[in-house]
Amino acid sequence: MNVQNTVKLETATKAAAEWWRGGVIYQIYPRSFQDSNGDGIGDLRGITQRLGYIASLGVDAIWISPFFKSPMKDFGYDVSDYRDVDPMFGSMEDFKYLLDQAHSVGLKVMIDLVLSHTSDQHLWFKESRSNRENAKSDWYVWADPKPDGTPPNNWLSIFGGSAWQWDSRRLQYYLHNFLTSQPDLNFHCPDLQDALLDVARFWLDLGVDGFRLDTINFYFHDKQLRDNPGLPMDQRNASIAPMVNPYNHQDHLHSKSQPENIAFLERLRALTDEYEGRACLGEVGDAQRGLEIMGEYTSGDKRMHMCYAFEFLEKRALTAAYAKQVFDQLEEKAGDAWPCWAFSNHDVQRHASRWALDDAAIRQHAVLMMCLRGSACLYQGEELGLPEADVPYEHLQDPYGIEFWPEFKGRDGCRTPMVWAAQDEQSGFSTGAPWLPVSQTQAERAVDRLEQDPNSMLQHYRRAIALRHAHSALMSGQQREMAQSGPILAFLREDNVQQIFCVFNLGSDSAEITLPDGIWQAIGQELGGVEGAGTITLDAAQFCLMMREKE
Incomplete structure (x- = not known):
């Protein structure tokens, strides 16, 4: 082989390994994508049935939100067994088949690893809370009360109230940044870190192509448990929590985003790099320093491959001035960061409604995303131009929305079932009663209707994605x-x-x-x-x- 051919081969090999750089990732919320057995809940077999459709969009990968065993208090983001599939979604064999079929149609598969916390039903937590001397006693964040019996500091939970829950077994408080049933893991414990890396290796050995890492900046807490300072009113925003939530009253300097996290992320990246062509996508949840943290976590080639912050998931409209502000800040704080942009996901109001976009603006925003430097995440149904669904209070499932209703309606409106066939029962999602009601407004934009129209929103998204892939400067250029x-x-x-x-x-x-x-x-x-x-x-x-x- 001559030198020129060798260079071409090396370039092609690198490009294949770096599929994520500029790639388009399609997020699947499995409960709401496709139900294969009529129980009203989407599952892995349902996803497999729709892989042909996803591949037809021209995307590079799918990101599947958690399908691990879970009591489902937070719909899978409270994991009770990292190494198995919840029966609600199917079996491990179903996942392996999905993985094989996705690869056969050219799709990478990223799974959602929730490492910052587990369910309180996880065996690790059951052992940890049993007494103060067991082998996993320090795998979670435990702290003694203050002399007056109150929590050890002022940290708050994203879901409302104190981030500390009293446990009568150990006579201590445990930390939970989310629900009380989601105790935080203690990353200051080396054995815990090793156990989580073993979890990642388990899925890499199965053949997954990477991880979306939930709340990646929540892994470590301040060992001294110092109080968070208050946040002035003019610095508060609703990118992480709604304004009715007192969580916005603090600057979370000590409860998350600690410097020790860098070393763990480098360990995770080193593990991932043992497997060719794998990638890590981190979610950075920080309303004040999101871009700065994103830069820290993706700097160089020893940390995360890419991260996304919440700048374009905010209520604030994507104006020209705001876009320029975001990229100026990114250049200033993290010039070599590789971002991943999303306008919608399973945690925020769909952007068509959030930004009050008409169809022309939705189409333009799709092209804009495909032109911006970075990778891109599309949320299921985004390609149809779906608006937010209106879910009445009596049908709410999300504990977040139930807690802060009616000022904040929670996340159910973006999680309603995917609409496949306008005239079919439950719009083709299920033959049974769905876990959340199908939106009739969304059903008007069902896949079968948009497939028939060459000028539909669906076809527009396909063309926008194809435009990105057709031009190397849009994929990975400066x-x-x-x-x-x-x-x-x-x-x-x-x-x-x-x-x-x-x-x-x-x-x-x-x-x-x-x-x-x-x-x-x-x-x-x-x-x-x-x-x-x-x-x-x-x-x-x-x-x-x-x-x-x-x-």
């Missing part, structure tokens, strides 16, 4: 010269092959933009992109993409 003028956001994507000039009108009024000089070729017209030269006018929700090859 992003430079971002500028904002009124409603206009403009930036350049480039690699050693091509340059792509991207300009979007994210406002409600028309605006003029002067295009760069030189010989450029318009791209993206099939997505509604505007062609032109010199000075052009972009109406609301319009965009222009222009490309030129580099010499």
Whole structure:
């Protein structure tokens, strides 16, 4: 083999291993994707049945929210056995079959590892709480009360109230950043770290292609258990918790995002790197320092491959000024970070409703996501342009929404069943009564209807994803010269092959933009992109993409 062919082979091998860099990841919330047995709850066999549809979108991977054994107090994010499938979702054989079938249609499979906490039904916690001398006594965060019997400090739970729960067996408090039934693991314990790395190895050996890591910055707590300081009103925002939640009253300096976490993330990355082509995607939950932490966690090649923060999952609209602010902060705090952007997921109101977007704006935002530097996550049904479902109080399942109703309606509205067939019973999701009601408003955008229309939202998403994959600069190139003028956001994507000039009108009024000089070729017209030269006018929700090859 000559030198040129060797270089080409090495380049292709690296590109295959780095499929995640610029990749598009489709998030599946298994309870609500497809029910295969009529019990009203989605399952692994249901996902397998729909793999052909997912592959047709052109995405690179699927991320499956937790399907491990669980009492389901937080719908799978309270794990009672990391190494088995909850019977609600099927069996381990069902998962292995799903994995094989996904790989056969070219899809990578990422699973959702919840390492910061377990269920209180996990055998580890049952042993840890039994007394203060057992082998796992320090696997969770235990602390004595203050002399007056109150919790050891002022830390708060995201789900409301104190983050400490009294345990009558040990006569101590245990930490829970989420539900009282979700005790936090103690990452200061080396044996606990080893046990969690063994869990990761178990799934890597099975053949999963990576992990989405839930609440990655919650792993470590301050060993001294120092109080969190208060947060001034003007610094509070609802990106992590609704404003009616007192959690927003604190700056969570000591209850999460501790410096010791870096060493553990490097251990996890080293384990992952033992397996070719695997990737770690971290969720950074921090309203004040999300981008900074994302940069710390993805810096270099020894930590996480990519992370996402909550900047584009906020209620705050994605204006040109805000997008510029986010990327300026990212450049300042974490210039070499590899971000992963999401507009919707299983924890926030769907962005079509959250940002009050019409169909034209939804289409434009889809193209924008495919043009931004970083990887991208799409949430099931996003490709249909689904709005948030209205779930009445009597049908609520989410403890978060039940706690803070009616000011905050919880997360059920984004978790209602996927709509497959407009006229079928339960819109094709199940033959039984679903765990959450099917939204009739969403059913009007069911997959079978949109498949028949060549100009539908579904077909638009397919074309947007294809545009990204067709241009190396959009996949993994640099992003430079971002500028904002009124409603206009403009930036350049480039690699050693091509340059792509991207300009979007994210406002409600028309605006003029002067295009760069030189010989450029318009791209993206099939997505509604505007062609032109010199000075052009972009109406609301319009965009222009222009490309030129580099010499």
